[in-house]
Amino acid sequence: MIELQHVTKLYPASNRPALDDVSTEIDKGEFVFLIGSSGSGKSTFLRLLLKEDDPTRGTVTVNGKTLNGMSKWQVPKLRRSMGCVFQDFRLLRNRTVAENVAFALEVINKPHRTIKRVVPEVLEMVGLDGKANRLPHELSGGEQQRVAIARAFVNRPLVLLADEPTGNLDPETSEGIMLLLERINRTGTTVIMATHDYHIVDSMRRRVIELNGGQITRDQSRGVYGVGR
Amino acid sequence: MRVNFVLSEVATGLRRNLTMTVAMILTTAISLGLMGTGLLIAGMISDMKEIYYDKVQVSIFLADGVTDEQRSAIETQLADSPEVASYLYESKEEAYERFRQQFSQQPELVENTPPDALPESFRVELVNPERYAVVAAEFPNGQNGVDQVRDEGDFLDRLFSLLNGARNATIAVAVVQALAALLLISNTIQLAAFNRRNETNIMRLVGASRWYTQLPFILEAALAGLIGALLAVGGLVLTKVLFVDKTLAGPIKAGIIPPVDWGAIATISPIIAAAGVGLAAVAAYVTLRLYVRL
Numbered sequence: 001m002i003e004l005q006h007v008t009k010l011y012p013a014s015n016r017p018a019l020d021d022v023s024t025e026i027d028k029g030e031f032v033f034l035i036g037s038s039g040s041g042k043s044t045f046l047r048l049l050l051k052e053d054d055p056t057r058g059t060v061t062v063n064g065k066t067l068n069g070m071s072k073w074q075v076p077k078l079r080r081s082m083g084c085v086f087q088d089f090r091l092l093r094n095r096t097v098a099e100n101v102a103f104a105l106e107v108i109n110k111p112h113r114t115i116k117r118v119v120p121e122v123l124e125m126v127g128l129d130g131k132a133n134r135l136p137h138e139l140s141g142g143e144q145q146r147v148a149i150a151r152a153f154v155n156r157p158l159v160l161l162a163d164e165p166t167g168n169l170d171p172e173t174s175e176g177i178m179l180l181l182e183r184i185n186r187t188g189t190t191v192i193m194a195t196h197d198y199h200i201v202d203s204m205r206r207r208v209i210e211l212n213g214g215q216i217t218r219d220q221s222r223g224v225y226g227v228g229r
Numbered sequence: 230m231r232v233n234f235v236l237s238e239v240a241t242g243l244r245r246n247l248t249m250t251v252a253m254i255l256t257t258a259i260s261l262g263l264m265g266t267g268l269l270i271a272g273m274i275s276d277m278k279e280i281y282y283d284k285v286q287v288s289i290f291l292a293d294g295v296t297d298e299q300r301s302a303i304e305t306q307l308a309d310s311p312e313v314a315s316y317l318y319e320s321k322e323e324a325y326e327r328f329r330q331q332f333s334q335q336p337e338l339v340e341n342t343p344p345d346a347l348p349e350s351f352r353v354e355l356v357n358p359e360r361y362a363v364v365a366a367e368f369p370n371g372q373n374g375v376d377q378v379r380d381e382g383d384f385l386d387r388l389f390s391l392l393n394g395a396r397n398a399t400i401a402v403a404v405v406q407a408l409a410a411l412l413l414i415s416n417t418i419q420l421a422a423f424n425r426r427n428e429t430n431i432m433r434l435v436g437a438s439r440w441y442t443q444l445p446f447i448l449e450a451a452l453a454g455l456i457g458a459l460l461a462v463g464g465l466v467l468t469k470v471l472f473v474d475k476t477l478a479g480p481i482k483a484g485i486i487p488p489v490d491w492g493a494i495a496t497i498s499p500i501i502a503a504a505g506v507g508l509a510a511v512a513a514y515v516t517l518r519l520y521v522r523l
Contacts, residue, residue, distance in 0.1 A: 050434070072439065079435065080435070092427055103431065107234070108437055
């Protein structure tokens with residue numbers, strides 16, 4: 001499903017690698033926490049999977065396709081098989097909830113009929129039915145993140161990447177978001193979530209990959225955030 | 230491709246940075262207007278060349294006291310010369326008549342010129358206009374009833390070098406303006422892309438094609454280019470109606486300057502439009518490739 005082989009990423013401005021000879025494999029349908037302090041390489045990890053950046057050395061494979069040397073016009077197709085959720089939601093402020101979700105389908109040329117059908121479905125799934133016509137600023141943070149998740153999931157991606165999706169939310173709201181991600185995971189979607197939230201990691205007991213200084217220092221199925229915490 | 234989506238993006242883009250858009254349109258319009266003017270002058274020059282060069286190349290003016298024998302001797306010499314393609318005799322009366330017609334718009338000048346002030350002459354067309362000197366040597370000035378031999382081509386050359394200079398200067402200014410227009414377009418597109426970075430970021434992440442992401446920006450520039458071109462054509466029409474047709478009415482009527490006709494404007498308008506749209510679109514595309522991550 002997803003495979004990194006001896007991946008090293010150097011950014012031009014820094015002489016310390018963001019990722020240092022990282023190899024790992026993530027299977028279809030897995031739920032993986034990516035943990036580690038700021039600057040440990042979590043975001044770089046996610047960026048490489050999206051082909052926002054190319055590794056300096058090593059190969060990245062997603063859905064059986066090697067991203068190294070993938071031509072530019074193939075990248076959109078890769079990204080259509082992935083959904084992304086961020087700490088800051090990244091919603092379009094002047095569009096309603098339904099329009100925000102529909103936007104993701106419009107710009108990849110999905111037919112109107114499909115959009116009309118699937119947008120209410122996914123809004124109901126994330127628990128936002130009845131709020132389709134609200135604007136983002138009329139929603140709570142948790143609700144905004146649900147919109148972002150709906151947008152990421154509406155095209156039924158094989159992989160959902162979440163970069164600290166609960167970073168801006170209180171614990172209770174975070175729990176709701178995690179239940180939603182779990183539900184998405186149960187549909188067969190691989191979920192990779194970078195996080196600092198040890199409550200969540202400890203209570204979910206899923207696979208944990210810990211990065212430290214660009215290297216994998218721990219890879220544990222059913223892991224917790226930190227030993228001795 | 231979702232036409233509505235793209236068009237609404239274009240409209241939003243143009244509205245959001247209105248001042249830049251207006252600046253971009255105006256610079257483009259000025260540049261294209263000057264380019265059009267340059268093209269019109271070029272067309273005019275070639276029209277004038279046809280009018281003048283074909284008519285007369287060498288004039289042999291006869292002295293006031295020329296005798297009939299001298300006149301017919303000159304005529305025989307012209308008829309026999311292998312250098313001469315054709316010739317035409319113009320009497321004093323005919324010369325005066327032509328003069329009156331040419332300067333009908335300046336009656337004072339005509340009134341102050343006595344009918345016999347203009348010399349009779351032979352208007353000679355050469356087989357090869359550049360062999361003027363050879364012909365001139367056959368008719369020495371001040372001898373055998375010849376007053377003066379004049380190479381009209383020489384005067385025309387000077388006139389046309391003046392007009393060519395005007396054309397080149399117009400086109401040079403047009404090019405400088407075009408450069409300014411291109412930079413403005415590039416700047417506007419960068420701003421537009423920055424204003425819509427949230428949208429384009431999301432489009433990138435959900436896998437919208439590059440083309441889909443870029444098209445609104447390129448169309449935005451192309452539309453501004455088209456509006457600029459329309460303004461430029463409007464400017465040319467106004468210049469024709471308000472300046473050329475009024476101020477230059479006299480010389481045009483007299484056949485000294487060819488008129489700027491609607492046909493010429495109709496011919497260059499599509500060129501201007503294509504240049505405006507094409508340059509703007511290319512500038513936008515290059516800007517997106519170089520400066521904007523889509």
